[in-house]
Amino acid sequence: MSPSDMSFTANTYYNYRDCIQKHIIPRIGGLRLLALNQGHLMKMYKEPVKQYSAIPKRARTIMNTSMRYALSKRLIMTNPCEGLELPKGVKKSKYYTIIVDETKTYTLEQVKLLLEASKETRIHMQMVFALLMGLSQP
Structure with a gap:
């Protein structure tokens, strides 16, 4: 890359x-x-x-x-980082599983309606971000 x-x-x-x-x-x-x-x-x-x-x-x-x-770039012959582990004091990151309650999520049609309704308003971008970040029904 x-x-x-x-x-x-x-x-x-x-x-x-x-x-x-x-x-x-x-x-x-x-x-x-x-x-x-x-x-x-x-x-x-x-x-x-x-x-x-x-x-x-x-x-x-x-x-x-x-x-x-x-x-x-052949500036070094071996990579000194290869095989090197972090010290034991470093906390490992936890992996979390998010459980989504599908009954509280908006349908595609509801999302389209929200976006269309907010299109010409000042809050349109906030709605887009909220929907992308997982806005759910109350």
Whole structure:
């Protein structure tokens, strides 16, 4: 996937930028790319675990992407991120199952009516977003 194929929100961009500036660069920014090893990465992942559980995951994503790119450009011979697990203090994300009560959802015809009725009003976009986000009947 090329960078032009990816779409990021502004929030994602700022989260990644802050992670790079506040956590990655201060810990490994002074190292030469060829000197970077799994020990450096593991230390970088471990340090923020107690304060910020999301930072190691974000840093790992950034580093994996960066090292794969460096490998594809033959700047490094091996990917130091490969096979490296996050430290034990990092909380795993839970997967939630959402149960939808279909009796409280709008039918396609009702959605069309709501959109048509709100078309020329100031709340049209709010209705579109509400419907896309799962607006249900009271």
